[in-house]
Amino acid sequence: MSGLSIASMSGLRAAAAAAALMAAVVPAFADCYDILGCTDTDLFSRNYSYLASPSDGPNCDFLWQMRNRIYAEHGYCFHTARGIAEMGNAGCRYNDAASVPLNRIEQANIATIQQAERVKGCAP
DSSP, X not given: XXXXXXXXXXXXXXXXXXXXXXXXXXXXXXXXXTTTEETTTSOGGGGHXXXXXXXXXXXXXXXXXXXXXXXXXXXXXXXSHHHHHHHXXXXXXXXXXXXXXXXXXXXXXXXXHHHHHHHHTOOO
């Protein structure tokens, strides 16, 4: 065996279990989608053809939810009845979408979703 003692191996197992528990308890801040990935780490533009596809891709409602969930994750205060009803305003901090602190990937993902919404003729 390597130079690890029984006590240190037991400690490693405990640390691994604690890390797994923390991962299970800490909420994810970004939505993940099987095909697209996560809003804060994966560029949705890699899958633009899927997003814009009239037959295989998500419908307008789902695209709306994807786009607005990114804003909601960062504290945007919704102003429309639909936005408030579906996303809520609990803990919101930003009244202007342009003020919401989004990283480069999130900004690109919103632009990709909006482009797919335009191609599909989704209501604004």
